[in-house]
Amino acid sequence: MIGLGVGVQLGSMQYSCQTYQHPFHPPLETRYGVWSVRQGLIITLKDDSGKVGRGEIAPLPWFGSETWEQAQDYCQCLSPQLTEKDLLSVPDDYPACQFGFGSAWAALTNPTEPTSSQLPMCGLLPTGKTALSACSHLWQQGYRTLKWKIGVDLPAAEQAIFLDLIAELPQTATLRLDANGGLSYQSACQWLGLCDHLTSEVRIEYLEQPLPPSQMADLLALNQQFQTPLALDESVATLAQLQHCYQQGWRDIFIIKPAICGYPESLRQFCQTYAIDAVFSSVFESEIGRQACLQLAADLSNPNRAIGFGVNHWLPEYESLHP
Ligand code: MG
Numbered sequence: 001m002i003g004l005g006v007g008v009q010l011g012s013m014q015y016s017c018q019t020y021q022h023p024f025h026p027p028l029e030t031r032y033g034v035w036s037v038r039q040g041l042i043i044t045l046k047d048d049s050g051k052v053g054r055g056e057i058a059p060l061p062w063f064g065s066e067t068w069e070q071a072q073d074y075c076q077c078l079s080p081q082l083t084e085k086d087l088l089s090v091p092d093d094y095p096a097c098q099f100g101f102g103s104a105w106a107a108l109t110n111p112t113e114p115t116s117s118q119l120p121m122c123g124l125l126p127t128g129k130t131a132l133s134a135c136s137h138l139w140q141q142g143y144r145t146l147k148w149k150i151g152v153d154l155p156a157a158e159q160a161i162f163l164d165l166i167a168e169l170p171q172t173a174t175l176r177l178d179a180n181g182g183l184s185y186q187s188a189c190q191w192l193g194l195c196d197h198l199t200s201e202v203r204i205e206y207l208e209q210p211l212p213p214s215q216m217a218d219l220l221a222l223n224q225q226f227q228t229p230l231a232l233d234e235s236v237a238t239l240a241q242l243q244h245c246y247q248q249g250w251r252d253i254f255i256i257k258p259a260i261c262g263y264p265e266s267l268r269q270f271c272q273t274y275a276i277d278a279v280f281s282s283v284f285e286s287e288i289g290r291q292a293c294l295q296l297a298a299d300l301s302n303p304n305r306a307i308g309f310g311v312n313h314w315l316p317e318y319e320s321l322h323p
Helices: 068-077 095-109 130-140 155-168 185-196 213-225 239-247 264-274 287-300
Strands: 013-030 033-046 052-057 121-124 145-149 174-178 203-208 230-232 253-256 277-280 307-310
Touching: 013 068, 033 068, 033 095, 052 095, 052 287, 068 095, 095 264, 095 287, 130 145, 130 155, 155 174, 155 185, 185 203, 185 213, 213 230, 239 253, 239 264, 264 287, 277 287, 277 307, 287 307
Parallel strands: 121 145, 121 307, 145 174, 174 203, 203 230, 230 253, 253 277
Antiparallel strands: 013 033, 033 052
């Protein structure tokens, strides 16, 4: 078992947890359906001297993390007094809880100043043709890398919008496509062929997760076949999956969502050992989780790529804090 990365030994800590709900505005549409409310938990640890550390649990069950209900049950069954051993004993199938407890512990024992990330951020466009009107707004806000979800409508309809979007974007823009595993092999080939042969100046940085995680051999084959880079996201949601895909030979881009990837220090060790091309990304966590994620991103995300945290415009309550 790995330590939490801090040498300080504490006795027991007071523990409490609180649930939250934050509405998306408008609701976020992806291949998984429409997401209206981000639900999560904030956990608080307090030591004998009165110091406090907070961590956030922000599950994403359609990516393979525990559900919000499972996380809530887990947190409510814990004793109000916890030891370091308790914090290290969160099961591997509760990766969002591992992250929440691990980052609360780090905040308690090794507090750092809030990070205002130096890394550029990628702004998430709305799905479908609404992206056409939204892209100039995000550009004016300073985003130079934008992401657009595909795999929601029929490929021909989305490819027509894609060509309009490319024409609409300034030539210096960088665009990422994210299929959330929703394409067939044939439509993935169509998309990648289209991206490979674009004559526009707009750079297609990568296509994210064209096929579901179960089709790893096909993902590796596609990556050989086309010039447009591929990124794995759903395939590498947890640390165990990340290790597995690396062992299977994936050396292109890895999207890391630290809030569902387990203990932060285990993730740090993996990224530092293998020097992967990592793009750290949000799961629409609130400010407490976001700060913990941004600190990891500052150390571990590829500095030549925008991080996937340009999402606060989807959650008005967050945007009032950090527009
Ligand atoms: Mg993705």
